[in-house]
Amino acid sequence: MTIHRITPSHRGVSTPKLLVSRDCGPAGCEVDWLTSRRFDAEDDIEAFTTFSLEQGWGDGLPLIPPTDARVRTFLSANDRYPDELIARMPDSSECTVEKIVINAVMAGAPAASLELIIAAIAAISEPDFELYGVNATTASVYPGFIVNGPVRDALDIPYGYGCAGGVATRANAIGRAIRLILRNVAGQVAGVSSQTTFGSPGRTAGLLMGEWEEKSPWAPLAERRAGIAGNAVTAFSTMGTMNILDTTSTGAMAFLEMIGKSVSYAGANCYSPAMEFSEMTIGINPICADLVAREVPRLEDVQEIIWKHARVSADWLQGLHRGQLEDQGRVRGDGYVYATPEPKDLVLFVCGGLGGLHALGLHSFGSALAQTKSIATAVPAAGAVAAA
Template identity: 45%
Template sequence: MPLVPPTPELVAEYVEASGLPAQHVIAVLPPRNANCTVERLAINAAMTLAPVEAMPLMTTALEAMADPAFALHALNATTGSVVPALIVNGPVARQLDIPAGAGCLGGVAGAAPAIGRALRLVMRNIAGQLIGVTSQSVYGQPGRVAGIVFAEWEEMSPWAPFAERRGVSGNAVTVYGAMGTTNICDLVADTGAGLLEIIGKSLAYPAANGFLTSSAFSETLVAVNPVWAKLIARDIPDVAEVQALLWKHATLPLDWWPEPYHEPFEKAGRILPGGTVPLVPSAEHVFVLVAGGEGNLHAAALHSWGDTRTTTRPVSHAA
């Protein structure tokens, strides 16, 4: 893919937009454990022509990725196909033209691909994530080229903004370790409970990373289109109850796995009364937000990789 030469003048614009000194260390990024300074981020952002106004967002996203709870070293080195996805809340999403509606996960015009690509270049050029060298990813994924960057469609959501439910109001960015996207399609359900049942059951399949007993915990995320969100909230207005129902349905009977898998589940304490195994430990690990077009019919599941804890930070000095 083409890159723009990062001239000193262009880089200086990005540094200035950050509101921070050029040599300020944003984060130490593994696996190379290199200092990512504002200037180094600016160089990579300039090459993609990401909006200069996005510097505070990108800075905050890198700080969130470097949080020990996010386990960036493991994420960057794993055999899995995980990538840090960015979910943006607050006015900054519209100011930066980050999509929340139709095509928000890829294909729609806007700044998201440039922002995502800038951060992917940071992971490659600064953090040192190199396929076959420091990264053992067996397949990778398209999100490792231009990232996964989208916003919650707050105006169409019947619930409080996703970041606010995680303790951060206003402009915020959440980083989530996404294995990619999975489409969920339904043409039949006409109640909130019916939709949640089919969505929840669609999340659980035996080889999903969430079922790995080697992981201490797991998370999963569902982006619900505005039409479905309205239907769900009509019948089930409390988002915590929505999460609880999704968690309830995102389980599988133990006998869906061959016998050698049973003992590891037992030792890990993963089997519920009744002999079922949940995809994630509890309802609070099922994230729900509103995004996508008004074409109805679909939701998007973003399964997590495993030992990464989703991290949300306020975006200061936002555009």
């Protein structure tokens, strides 16, 4: 039995773009090109929020009613047609631009975020992301997103202090919009289409952060992963956020050893017998990244050093657990089980405040493989915004 290595599949998403109104663009149109069913609701946020919960649409936080006017205004700031099919979700439901915009309006996301949301949805609908399992599982997992490029500042996506949560920014509404799409279109509803035992705060607000490229000694994540320079989003699965404190180490090797040992614990999904492989995403703060790069300039070497410490001894595991991993060929010649098949499967990026001291562990579900997509630039139809 050999180690199961992670190799991307050749399965792409084939979503035909069903266009019925190309002759009638967002700038102005006499026909009704919004096809979603209309409901009567009271013109009041509190009443609508209650109504949305009754309908099974809401997350419990206040929602903005998605009226025709609001949806059309949002669309007119972009150059997408509402009937454009972005993805088929796990149960074959169709995620169109119209559904994305309705949910984005409800969440309060800015119109300028549409292309980012579309890229994020396209990423998680790739077969290798395995959203079907991510949605259904008893685990707390949810998709997280790392943004590269100038769009980070344009949309106020945090990549410094508090980037994993707590910053006052409308980027929170973008993350929430993606969550509402997952709930209302992709079917991640706890107790109904998701068996998540505990869930996570990230299943309400999402996890949307940037990479602090300007402070990173290495190339931006999207460039390293997919050769995309500029605006891009990387989707990954995460069980939540894990903090790794290190106030003691001196030197790159010690910092990286601490990170590797900390992310490796027996109950992490990377040691689940359900799946033979797993990736792991780790955020390194800018101070630590700078210190590390002075000693270890190549990112591949950084990955390898962390990887060598991200392991558990097979002898330390309980017998039945060890047996299942042995059957899968995951116990190596040195007697250890490693968190990921290879060092390359550690997804490293730079983010966080300049206080340093901490690293960010983002444990994968297992079979969900990170996906990187470029973010298109919207070119609104001339005069459309003014007309709306």
